[in-house]
Amino acid sequence: LRPGTDGALALAMMNVIIGENLHDKDFLDKWTVGFTDLKKLADEYTPERAEKITGVPAAKIREAALLYARNKPAKLHMSSNSTTHHANGVQNHRAVILLAAITGNIGVPGGNILGPISNLKTNDITLHERVAKMPPGVGSTRFPIWTERYHEMQSNAIADQIESGRPYPIKALFSPGLDIQFFANSRRLVEDLNKLDFIAVTEYFHTPSTQVADIVLPIASWLERPILLTDYFGYTKLIQPAVSPPGECRTEWDIYAGLAKRLGFGDLFWDGSFEKCVDHILEPMKITYKDLIKHPEGIKLELQPRPAKHYEKTGFQTASGKVEIASSVLAKHGLEPLPVYKEPPESPQTQPELSKKYPLVMTSGARVMAYTHSQFRNIPRLRKLMPDPLVDINPADAASRNIKTGDTAIISSPRGSIKMKAKVTDTILPGVVSLPHHWPGEANVNALVDDTTLDPVSGFIPCKSQLCQVTKD
Structure with a gap:
């Protein structure tokens, strides 16, 4: 999907799940706050509308939603990096994980569960x-x-x-x-x-x-x-x-x-x-x-299995003791309590004029085997695994720019430009390029990232959804 649009995809899946009456009414009535308002929000995100936003075909959205909702128990297994490193990252992530709540897949074997109960107790020294x-x-x-x-x-x-x-x-x-x-x-x-x-x-x-x-x-x-x-x-x-x-x-x-x-x-x-x-x-x-x-x-440590539906005895660690679909914490700070979707501030939709000069969507930070963030590039044996920073580009986008694998590419944004070697691959969507993070010098991808549109909750930078252009050096 187009980077930064995970929230719209999740809301569209909710639209299908609720529309097909596959939501867990008992769990939602007893253990959530805000479902009625969430339903109204999800009603706005039909799969057809989400297709226009995300690029994921409406039929695929329906298929994914039904596959998840009809096969209980089911677990959402995800990394928060891919969803939260956007200007609307926290709300994107909330929308995705709330799929587990509306289907009742929380605290049940095979669903999303917490780890075992431990006797680990420590004093806080954070001052x-x-x-x-x-x-x-x-x-x-x-x-x-x-x-x-x-x-x-x-x-x-x-x-x-x-x-x-x-x-x-x-x-x-x-x-x-x-x-x-x-x-x-x-x-x-x-x-x-x-x-x-x-x-x-x-x-x-x-x-x-x-x-x-x-x-x-x-x-x-x-x-x-x-x-x-x-x-x-x-x-x-x-x-x-x-x-x-x-x-x-x-x-x-x-x-x-x-x-x-x-x-x-x-x-x-x-x-x-x-x-x-x-x-x-x-x-x-x-x-x-x-x-x-x-x-x-x-x-x-002394470990004990956490009982199924543990929340029936302990509640959830929120002000209400329930899953807060409408977050009291966000509301307290004047933020939207529901997992609303907002288009990335720098995208073809929000800035059509800018996208004429920078027509590609840049995402960054995919993990590689050799390195951890900025570490280990000075170790020769690891450097051999990935000697150069590589920008992944779709064959269609590469062909229109006369770029071949191994060519030096210039990646530019409104903040400046960097250079990387090109890797032409169909594992990346047309219109999207993927760049590794934390390379030093003229390959530092974060030099291209906007620092004025931080996520209002986390303060994270929007390093996974920015406009850019790629040209041959």
């Missing part, structure tokens, strides 16, 4: 209570749901704050593992970072991000530092370093604890004692650092 008393973190005012749920700032808003100075000016930055290639319109971010008085980063290797830093602190790798795993395949485990850190490398724990001490709250980092930190985290389970040293294989 979010202290952070809440400080000035608002970057992006936390614009994306309050993200901050409240994950106790994190939304760094995608940092360029705006550097430029505006609101709600306060940013003068310096300390960033563990700063990845410039992660950010949309990343050339703009580099320009803004260069305005700061001071930047320090932690890193294993030199990267595009270390080039903007004043100080680079070398850190220990996972082979050179202790690692606490609270739930590792059913075990709580402490992994000890295999070797000592080389040269001036230090563990990130040492760096953070040292900074905390100099800032006057070293006690919140147990004055640098990693052992005391581990003891505090695991105190609810009565497991200590010394216990884990005695059991390098790990200490097995």
